[in-house]
Amino acid sequence: MSNFIVKKVAVLGAGVMGAQIAAHCVNAKVPVVLFDLPAKEGPKNGIVLRAIDNLKKLSPAPLGNKDDAALIEVANYEDNLDVLKGCDLIIEAIAERMDWKHDLYKKVAPHIAPNAIFASNTSGLSITALSEGFDVDLQARFCGVHFFNPPRYMHLVELIPTVSTRPEILDQLEGFLTTTLGKGVVRAKDTPNFIANRVGIFGMLATIHEAEKFGLSYDVVDDLTGAKLGRAKSGTFRTADVVGLDTMGHVIKTMQDNLQNDPFFPVYKTPDTLAKLIGAGALGQKAGGGFYKKVGKDIQRFDPATGTYVAAGKKADDIIARILKEKDPAKRMKALRDSTNPQAQFLWAIFRDAFHYIAVHLESIADNARDIDFALRWGFGWKTGPFENWQAAGWQQVATWVQEDIEAGKALCNAPLPQWVFDGRDAVHTPDGSWSPAKKSYVPRSDLPVYQRQAFRAAVLGDNVANGATAGTTILEDESVRIWHQNDDVLILSLKTKMGVIGQGVINGLAKAIDEAEKNFKGLVLWNANAADGGAFSAGADLQSMLPVFMSGGVKAIEPEVAKLQNALQGLKYANVPVVAAVAGLALGGGCELMLHAAKRVASIESYIGLVEVGVGLVPAGGGLKEAAVRAANDAKGNDILQFLKVYFTNAATAAVSKSALEAQQMGYLKPTDTIVFNPYELLHVAKVEARALFDAGYRAPQRKLVPVTGRYGLATIKAQLVNMRDGGFISAHDFKIASLIAEIVSGGDIEQGSLVNEQWLLDLERKAFMELLNNPKTQERIMGMMQTGKPVRN
The missing domain is CATH 1.10.1040.50 (N-(1-d-carboxylethyl)-l-norvaline Dehydrogenase; domain 2)
Structure with missing residues (x-):
């Protein structure tokens, strides 16, 4: 097996598609240079600079993190063709005119490195006709690579060879497109508009x-x-x-x-x-x-x-x-x-x-x-x-x-x-x-090595591709969870509830899975079978299932349920084998808290993560705010904790949800050491590799440490800003109440600045605030509104 590593990509043409392909390369940490014509006036790279600026405004966002726009190198065809010598893959993405493309090819061909792959992103012109005029060597390294718009989100890339394209070029490109850029590759024949x-x-x-x-x-x-x-x-x-x-x-x-x-x-x-x-x-x-x-x-x-x-x-x-x-x-x-x-x-x-x-x-x-x-x-x-x-x-x-x-x-x-x-x-x-x-x-499926990374490949009706909901050896299954493995030392817990919502069944399943993993496995992975097809990791607590408990026993009956969730997630954090959360799609509220308590997270680039409880008039109470206080104290490393706490507080108080895994890293929901995966079909493979690696490196559960908190000083500082927002009409009185409770929890309550508290102290604050809000008529209005319409009620 020989490694094919793309060290740098050049994209020719800074139009809508070219700029977005460049953006997605940056998402995937692939260095990229974006070319266009020299501008007639102003800075010579003006066309490319405007295109990059425009990337920050597009919706849906082409960049996982807007700040990464600065990583796209700018170039024009007059001054910078020598840069092409350092590129392993060159993708042409200019307007769909054969004559224009041929003119550009004449210009760039002498500068293409001897082993580089040259490809056109044409959406339908003949790849063979495009390659006319190349020398034999370049013809062998030329093909079509057709991305779909918007390239970050559309899974398809069509790969189109000519009769002269060397087969190994296509195999190498398919591996790069699949794993690094996260795409589904379909090989097409060179016919008009492909497939x-x-x-x-x-x-x-x-x-x-x-x-x-x-x-x-x-x-x-x-x-x-x-x-x-x-x-x-x-x-x-x-x-x-x-x-x-x-x-x-x-x-x-x-x-x-x-x-x-x-x-x-x-x-x-x-x-x-x-x-x-x-x-x-x-x-x-x-x-x-x-x-x-x-x-x-x-x-x-x-x-x-x-x-x-x-x-x-x-x-x-x-x-x-x-x-x-x-x-x-x-x-x-x-x-x-x-x-x-x-x-x-x-x-x-x-x-x-x-x-x-x-x-x-x-x-x-x-x-x-x-x-x-x-x-x-x-x-x-x-x-x-x-x-x-x-x-x-x-x-x-x-x-x-x-x-x-x-x-x-x-x-x-x-x-x-x-x-x-x-x-x-x-x-x-x-x-x-x-x-x-x-x-x-x-014709059977492609057996390229890259597909060994996909435990469960995309299936078509009637084929024999293994299905992540039924494959493997089941240890325990009920209507909420499936605990299973694939005979390889790693236990898997899959949530079967709609959108992965967390109710009593999931909490029980979690405890059983940890118990089983500690006895017989190297690690536990939390992974949902529908994640690759745009499903959810977990959309949070199951409000529907709480209703009967609430109806029969009132607010009092809910408190033990909240305590059970807190205990289950603490059990996850302090498990004696590593727990890896394989996150894709929504991880909201309790789903976000589930992921925060894992030893490590492996997240699909398309992960939308956040603590959104304020939408139903509640505060996170599964340890999400406790983790905010813990992480802020860790981040601060002895500096003023409040500066680090403000980010976590704001995220929770505004119910901010990341628009990508890269943004979730910026928000602190994913750590810099967590892994981001681009192909959702590879998520389970990578999560299992990470779990085994942690175990093999001698994993020990974290030690239970005391947490320094900001106390009254933090609470007063945050509350002063909230008063301004309330008095300025930016938030309602009930929003003010909820945000004040969040501030109280993350700052550790009404105690001295710098006090050391244990995690249970913070969890108790969470639970107390949760119960107080559950008793509040305004919160009850929000919960009922959400359950009836699925939309947050502003009151």
Whole structure:
């Protein structure tokens, strides 16, 4: 095995994509230099400097930590081409014009290091045509590497070789993209728009075509084709606005220019409305309007009939919403096809068009059916891919219906379904792999070494990929937790509750897992099976389960429950084997406290961490504020503790939640020594490695030390600021009360500055404040409001 280490990346082109790819390299601690043209006036690197400045304003944020923008090196093509010699990977990301790209390549080629990989982030131009004019050596090191927008958040990267690309280049790049940048790599053939855009944009064009045919407005189509179908909630037209109508127009033009022999060619005509909007400069979100525009607080939609914007917000018919809730995919598909409702007929039509298209084009655009499903899931945010949808709804039945529609002239073209569709199969995804028409066989998963880091890989319907919810050897399982292992010295505790909420069952499970780990294992990892797919680590205490206790025994009955949580988390902190929290997604309130008490944390870059109890009018009472006091005292190392405490206090008092694991490190929720992982599928592997390493290095539980606190002095200083905020109308009287209680806990209460207290003293303060607030009618209003609407009540 040979290491492929990318020491430095160059990104050519500081447009939207180029700048964000550079930002994501910085997130991953990969040194990067961003190039663009020299500016005509002002500083020569002005174009790049403006692009970097803009990164700090974009939402969703491309940078995990805004301050890291300063780490992007700036360069221009006139003065700095020599910098390329020190780069191992060069990604070109300029505008989609072959002639412009070729001009740039001529300029940079002489400066590319002899072993560097050169790649284009084109979204659809031919990689082979781009490589024309290179010498043989550079051709062998050139490929397409197509990121999706926004590159920090979209999991997909398409990797596209030419016939000349050396295979090991692709393997090295796949390893780097997977582990270092955290991506899901799909290898595509060098055909126009590759896989995701080819199928995805066809789907959007077919949707526009069928919507016109059935007379449906954009808002209704978006309601039908968004979350109800398990796709991005922006639906079809809103997604086009986000992507940019000019970008969409460009991808469509690539299809028009290069796919004249495609039976679906007539569908690639630019829709009249799209052409009209682009012509008027209404390019979508970035231009303040496209298919939709915001007027004040209202969203309006474009009405093609009148050419004006009208009120938006129409939804799908109730009967259709009910059909789409049907759990059985076969019954759901049949109900849509049989219905006479135009919205149902529209949905059947867009399913049929997609199935027709992927069956006809699978052989030419992808190696196998799995690659098409992953491309749409990871690049367009679909929960299930198109082949998975077909297979789930009954392969042969659906195939027969599609063929009937083609023969009846209802489909978008008359190309028949390929022979293999009807060869007696009932699936394209099987335990042996996914169907490849070119190879006439089922292709197994890639066995590159990088995938040994993924204990549980992304699965497709019908394959035999191990599932983190059922694999391994179970020691104990109930409705709240699963305690299990994979025969490798590390015990795993998975929370099975919805969003990983913590109730009595989880508290009991935690104690059992620690007990078992201390007896028979080297360590314990807290990990949830759905974490890789955007699930939660833990969204905090289970308020629903507290209700019956509250109803039957009043506030008094809750106190022992709070004490149990505190004791369980202290048990976790002082366990005799290392406990590693593998965090991805939400870690809020009690979930944040659970993670704070582990010996170490391994967090996915997309971790959203915070103590948010003030939203329901409470204070953290599982040891989160106790840990704030402990950490501030440790951070201070003998200096004024209050300076360090203020950050922790403010985070809790404002319910601040990190927008990334990098930001959580800045906020103090993750320590500088905690590990940040970029690929969520690698989280469990890394957490287990860390647990074993701690054990093998002679792990001992931390000693129970006394904590120096700021006492009255800290409390008075923080409270003075709170009074100003209350009197200035920035916070309500109840907010003031909660924040004052938080200040009292983190400063150790009404005692002398510099007093030494034990952790139990701080936990008692937490519990007392929690009980006092639970008795308060204003807090009860907040709790009920949150449980009814899911939104915080401001009172």
